[in-house]
Amino acid sequence: MARNIFGRDLVPCSTDPMTGFFRTGVCDTCADDLGMHTVCARMTEDFLQFSFENGNDLITPRPEYSFPGLKSGDFWCVCLNRWIEALEADVAPPLKLEATHASVLEFVDMDILNEHASS
Secondary structure (H helix, E strand, C coil), rough: CCEEHHHHHCCCCCCCCCCCCCCCCCCCCCCCCCCCCCCCCCCCCCHHHHHHHHCCCCCCCCCCHCCCCCCCEEEEEECCHHHHHHHHHHCCEEEEEHCCEEEHHHHHCCCHHHHHHCC
């Protein structure tokens, strides 16, 4: 079982919409996951717009990929690098820490993650 940043079992991020690299609702990863979809984040308008402006449209539904399009308030496994870019741009979305993969700690300090915990 994959672990979260607290060293416990990784809990689901979202099953509605279904998220994760494996589309299991969990922000698990593997060597094939080049984007490292390991950060469980609650979408905000600012982050969705930031992602769109930086080449990743998470808003528009893509039925051919079973992707419903995201709206503010949805939880989604986002790419680690995109979340870090959003952090640097001051638009990082809040995190569901229990659903964020332990590997994120190799790149982001626990204090920063805690500062961005979803309420």
